[in-house]
Amino acid sequence: MLSTRFLALALVALAAILAGSDVEAKKHNANCKAGLPWGADNRWASKMAKGCVKWIHHWENAVVPQVEGKLDYVPMYWGPKKAGKWNDRKKWINKHKPNYILAQNEPDVPGQANLSPKQAASEWIKELRHYQKKGIKISSPQIVYDIKWMDSFMKHLKQHGAKPDFMAVHWYGSWKDTAKLKKYIKRVHKRYNLPVWVSEYGVTQKSHGSQSQVSHFHSKVDRWMDSQPYVHRYAAFGCYAYGNAPDSFGAQQNAFFSKGGKLRNSAYSYMYGASGSKKHGKRDATATANIEAHAARSPGAHRHHNKRVHSLAQAIELQARNTTLDPHEDGEALDPLKSYINGWEVTPEEAEEYFNHDDEEDDKENANADDAEHDDEISRLRDQALDEADEKEDELEKIDEVKTDDDDDDN
Incomplete structure (x- = not known):
């Protein structure tokens, strides 16, 4: 004692x-980038409108009333399948004139917006270009993995004399894949030379990560994105209750909430920049x-x-x-x-809640966690697309070198 x-x-x-x-932490978080890809009970939203969380978007719905004025709401044009929802968003946009709008949601995935690059470019011009002309910054479509799809989209958009103000992408993979996430984001920035928003990202259920492994992944990639000046914003996939994920794709361990809306350790880590584990998080x-x-x-x-x-x-x-x-x-x-x-x-009330907070789910290691290689199809396709993009760039560089040598010989 x-x-x-x-x-x-x-x-x-x-x-x-x-x-x-604490001063160091404040300086580290001076330019807050964290946001919420909202999909949970709106009554829970104000619990996370704190710390370094500064913005929010919703796949298809309007601003969450509970955080209006507290978080920067970024509307989204999901795609033509949800035209009715978009018409409602346009009324809000015309009235409030937001700073940003996110373009189509995962057009490279059949179960989401599911558009060809040409269709997406046509829709972008039709629905979003006039807002860009009014000074609102518009993103690229939010792809999940397909760089080749984005290459084609950008070419079609260029034919219309337009380009997005920033790139918006999603990322999902294993808790082991921090290097792959970094490679993906770096590639997008280098390829298009525009700021990047990672408007949705998380660990997949198939990767079988324990809570500590998933939490460590988020802590590591969040801090990395904080340190990259070209990554302007990010939004972690976690706005749901543990045991009630929107689908079976994302891991339960990403969740910010327990049942009933109680904040989990992952939420505190995301808001306040803790290390994201029981050992080095809220303690x-x-x-x-x-x-x-x-x-x-x-x-x-x-x-x-x-x-x-x-x-x-x-x-x-x-x-x-x-x-x-x-x-x-x-x-x-x-x-x-x-x-x-x-x-x-x-x-003092928030400090008391945080100080005495306990998280039952965070104390349970996932029994399925192991070192086996996961069979995440999205991750495989993304790796393949990145490798093909690298090979194509290498080929173009070799052609340029040959042309340069020929020009030198002519001289």
Whole structure:
């Protein structure tokens, strides 16, 4: 058991150290990109309109009333199959003039918008070009994997004298596939030289990831996208309750909510930039306000607090060694009497909920998790398309080199 004296000293150091780490977290999240691809109960939405979550879109429906004015709503032209829904969206667009509109939803997938590149380009011109002329930024169609489809679309759109303002893509694959996700996004940016939105992404059920594996995947790719200046926005597939996913394709472990709308650890990680696991997620975030009272009135909080203080001793030693560390180098000191979660100021009630939060699903490892190679067809097709695109670019570069050599010989 820690002595009262040591606890008091630790609390003083805690405020300084948390101020430094929280300032770093604030700087890391200064340009928030996270959004919500909404599909859950609208009454749950306000629970996630916090931290680094700044925007929202819906596959076909209007703005979610509970977060109107809190999150930037981006309407979507799903495709001609949902023309009635789009007519309703146009009324809202004409009245509010949003900053952005997302184009067709997964036109390269038969079960979704399912359009040929030529059809999609024609629809883009018909339904979206006039909004672009009014100053609204319009995305490319939101493909899932087919780069060749997008190449053809861009050629058809160019024939109309148009191009999108930014590329919007979806990505699904295994929890092991962080490198593949990065390659896909890098390829899209390099190929079209436009900002990229990853407007939907997640881990597939077929990859059989445990909760910790799926959470680690999201934490890793979110931080990577935060660090890429050309990735302007992203929206994780997770707006549903665990056990009630929209389909069998996406893994349950992506879910932001438990049954009844309670926030899961994955939601807190997404909002506040925690590491996304039980070991290094919410345990690393501590309310700085009234922490002794916190520990006294709650056995759960007391347990978490003791874990924090044990690690604090090491942090104090590290800080003593690093004399160049300036926790307020950006000039913004944090108030030790307020509550923060990973650098984000929250209400005492939110800190209490977060501090004592427990997630039954996050404590259960998926029994199906193993190291077997998954047979995700979408991932296979995407890899094939990327490889073919690489080969085509290599061939074009060789042709250019031959032409250059011929020109030199002529001279």
